[in-house]
Amino acid sequence: MSRKNTIRTKAIAASRKLRELGSIASALASTGHPYMAQIVPMRRCNLSCAYCNEYDDNSAPVPVDEMLRRIDHLGRLGTSVITISGGEPTLHPDLDAIIARIRKTGAIAGMITNGYFLMPDRIERLNRAGLDHLQISIDNVTPDDVSKKSLKVLDKKLQFLSEYAEFHVNINSVVGGGMKNPHDALVVARRAMELGFTSTIGIIHDGSGQLKPLNDTDRAIWDEVRNMEKKNYSRFNHFQVAIANGRPNDWRCRAGGRYIYVCENGLVHYCSQQRGYPGTPLADYTRADVAREFLTEKSCAPNCTISCVHQVSYIDHWRAPQTRSVTPGGGHTTSPDLVQIR
Numbered sequence: 001m002s003r004k005n006t007i008r009t010k011a012i013a014a015s016r017k018l019r020e021l022g023s024i025a026s027a028l029a030s031t032g033h034p035y036m037a038q039i040v041p042m043r044r045c046n047l048s049c050a051y052c053n054e055y056d057d058n059s060a061p062v063p064v065d066e067m068l069r070r071i072d073h074l075g076r077l078g079t080s081v082i083t084i085s086g087g088e089p090t091l092h093p094d095l096d097a098i099i100a101r102i103r104k105t106g107a108i109a110g111m112i113t114n115g116y117f118l119m120p121d122r123i124e125r126l127n128r129a130g131l132d133h134l135q136i137s138i139d140n141v142t143p144d145d146v147s148k149k150s151l152k153v154l155d156k157k158l159q160f161l162s163e164y165a166e167f168h169v170n171i172n173s174v175v176g177g178g179m180k181n182p183h184d185a186l187v188v189a190r191r192a193m194e195l196g197f198t199s200t201i202g203i204i205h206d207g208s209g210q211l212k213p214l215n216d217t218d219r220a221i222w223d224e225v226r227n228m229e230k231k232n233y234s235r236f237n238h239f240q241v242a243i244a245n246g247r248p249n250d251w252r253c254r255a256g257g258r259y260i261y262v263c264e265n266g267l268v269h270y271c272s273q274q275r276g277y278p279g280t281p282l283a284d285y286t287r288a289d290v291a292r293e294f295l296t297e298k299s300c301a302p303n304c305t306i307s308c309v310h311q312v313s314y315i316d317h318w319r320a321p322q323t324r325s326v327t328p329g330g331g332h333t334t335s336p337d338l339v340q341i342r
Contacts, residue, residue, distance in 0.1 A: 008166070009166050012166050012167075013168070016108075016132050016167075016168065019108060019132075020108060023035070023080035023081065023108060024315070026080060027080060027258070027315050027316075028315065031257070031258070031291075031294055031316060031319075031320065032078070032287055032290065032291065033077055033078030033079065033080070033287070033290065034074070034077055034078070034079045034080070034257065034258055034259065034260050034290060035079075035080045035081060035258045035259065035312050035315060036079070036080065036081040036082075036083060036258070036259050036260075036308065036312045037074050037079045037081070037082050037083070037259070037260045037261070037262060038083045038084075038085050038112075038259075038260075038261045038262065038271075038272070038308070039067075039070060039071070039074070039082060039083070039084060039085070039261075039262040040054075040062075040084075040085055040086055040087060040089075040262065040263050040264045041061060041062050041067050041084060041086070041087075041089055041092045041095065041098055041264070042059070042061045042062065042086050042087040042088060042089055042091050042092045042264070043055060043056050043059040043086065043087040043263075043264045044056060044057060044058060044059045044060075044061075044086075044087050044088065044091055045057070045086055045087045045088040045091075045114070046088055046091065046114070046116060047088070047114055047116070047147075047148050047149065049139070049146065049147045049148070049149065050145065050146045050147065051146065051147070051204055053273075054085075054086065054087065054272055055086065055087045055088070056087075059087070059264065061091065061092045061093060061094075062092075062264055062266075064093075064094035064097055064098065066266070067092075067094070067098050067101075068097070068098070068101050069283070070262060070266055070282055070283075071098065071101045071102055071105060072101070072105065073282045073283055073285070074105065074107070074262070074282070075104075075105030075106070075107065077285065077286075077287065077290065078287075079105070079107055079260075080107060080108065081107060081108045081110060082102045082105070082107045082108070082109060082110070083109075083110035083111065083112060083133075083308075084098065084099070084102075084109075084110065084111045084112070085111075085112040085272075086112070086113075087264070088113065088114055088116070088117075089111055089112070089113055090113050090116075090117040090118070090122065091117075095129075096125050096126070096128070096129040097129075099111070099126065099129035099130055099131050100129045100130055102130075103129075103130035108132045108133070109129075109130055109131050109132045109133070110131075110132060110133040110134070110135070111126075111131060111133070111134050111135070112134075112135045112136075112137075113134065113135075113136060114136065114137075114149050115136040115138075115149075115154050115157045115158075116153075116154070116157070118157040118160060118161060119157075119160065120160050120163075120164050123160055123161060123164040123165050124164060126165070126167065127164070127165065127166040127167065131167045132167055132168065133167060133168045133169075133170070134161075134165070134167055134168070134169050134170070135169075135170045135171075135172055136149075136154065136158075136169075136170075136171055136172070137149060137171075137172040137173070137174060137202070138150065138151055138154060138171055138172070138173055138188045138192075139173070139174055139184075140180070140181060140184045140188075141181065141184045141187050141188070144180055146180065151184070151187060151188050151191060155191070158171070158191070158192070158195055158197075159195070161195075161197075162195040162196055162197070168198070169197045169198070170192075170197060170198045170199070170200060171188065171189070171191075171192035171197050171198070171199050171200075172199075172200045172201065172202055173185035173186075173188040173189050173192075173199070173200075173201050173202075173225060174201065174202050174203070174204050175201065175202075175203060175204070175214060175218040175221055175222050176203045176204045176214050176218050182217055182218050182221050183221060185201055185221050185222075185225055186221055186224060186225060189201065189225045189228055190228070193228060199225065199228060201222055201225040201226060202240075202305075202307055203222070203240060203243050203244065203305055204305075214243075214244045214245075214246075218244075219244050219245075222240075222244055239251060239307075239310045240305075240307070243305055248302035248303050249301070249302055249303075249304070249310075250302070251301060251310065251313060251317065252297070252301075252313060252316065252317060252320070252321075252322055253270075253297070253298045253300075253301040253304065253309060253313055254293070254294055254309075254312065254313040254316055255270035255271050255274070255293065255298060255309050255313075256268070256270050256277075256278060256289070256290075256292075256293025256294075256296065257290045257291070257292075257293040257294030257295075257296075258294065258312045258313060258315065258316065259271070259308065259309045259312040259313070260285075261275075262282050263275060266281055266282050266283070267279050267280065267281055267282065268280045268281070268282050268285050268289075270293075270298065270309075270328065271306050271308075271309050272306070273306060274298075274300060274328045276328070277326070277328045278293070292324070294316075294320065295320060295322050295323050295324055296322060296324045296325065296326050297322040297324065297325040297326070298325075298326060298327075298328065299325065299326065299327040299328070300327075300328055
C-alpha cells in the first residue's frame with residue numbers, strides 16, 4: 001500500500017512545508033545568505049546522456065569527511081536549501097551520511113538523480129537519512145542515442161517511490177534540444193501525476209546553458225504539460241515563456257549569492273554551466289562574497305535556461321539593482337556605490 005496517505009507521511013509533509021515557508025520568509029527578510037546550493041559528491045555517472053556535460057565515467061567519490069566539511073561550510077553561510085547532484089549521487093557510498101549532515105545544518109535536503117538505483121531498500125534509507133525532495137528527469141519513453149533516462153526503464157522505480165518514499169518527488173520532462181519524440185513529455189508527465197508526484201517540464205539548453213527556442217510542436221507540448229503541473233514553487237517559471245518564444249529575459253541573476261554551485265573539487269561556481277566563475281574554494285567563501293555576487297550582473301543571464309537559478313533569483317526580483325557586471329571568461333566593472341541591500 002502506498003504511504004502517501006498515511007498519518008506519518010502526512011505529518012512529514014506538513015513539517016516539510018512549514019520549514020519551506022520559514023526558509024522563504026528568511027530569504028525575504030535578508031539577502032545575506034544563499035538560498036540554494038547545489039553540491040556534487042560524485043562526478044561519475046552510470047549514464048552518458050548526449051546533452052549533458054556534468055559527468056564522467058571514472059571519477060572516485062569525494063571522501064565523506066570532506067563532503068561533511070563542505071556541508072558544514074554551506075551551513076556556516078546560512079544556506080537554506082542544499083541539493084545534491086552529480087554525476088549520479090546515488091553512486092556515492094556515504095550518501096545517507098551526507099543527507100543527514102544537510103539536515104543537521106537546518107537546511108532542506110534535496111537530490112537530483114537519474115533514478116536507476118532506487119530500489120525499495122535504497123528509498124527506505126533515504127527516508128531515514130531525512131531527504132526532503134527528490135527530482136528525476138525523464139527524457140523519453142524508450143531509450144535512444146540521446147538519453148537512456150526513459151520511462152520504460154524507470155517506471156518500476158517510480159512505482160517503488162510511490163509506495164515507499166516519505167519525501168516529495170518531482171518528475172521533470174523535457175522538450176527541445178533535439179529530443180526525437182517531443183510527445184514523450186506528455187506521456188511522462190501524465191504518468192508522474194498518476195503516481196501522485198508533481199510534474200514539471202524544462203527546455204533543453206546548449207552546452208553553456210543558453211537559449212534553444214522551441215519549434216511549434218515543442219511549444220504546444222510545453223504549454224500542455226505546464227497546464228498539468230501541480231502548484232508548487234517550481235511553477236514560478238515565467239522566464240521559460242520567453243525562452244519558448246526565442247526571446248531573452250530581462251532579470252537579475254543572483255548566482256554566486258542566492259544560488260551557488262559547488263563542484264566535486266569543492267569550488268564555488270555561478271552554476272553548472274559557468275564553472276570557473278568565481279572558482280573560489282568553498283572553505284574560503286564568505287558572506288562578503290555572497291554580498292558581492294548578489295549585486296553582480298552576469299552577461300550570460302538574458303539567454304540562460306537554468307531554471308533553479310531563475311527560481312531562486314525570483315525571490316529578489318523586485319530589489320537591489322546590480323551595480324557590478326561580469327562576463328564569464330572576461331573582466332568586470334564595479335560601481336563605487338556597491339552596497340548590500342536587505
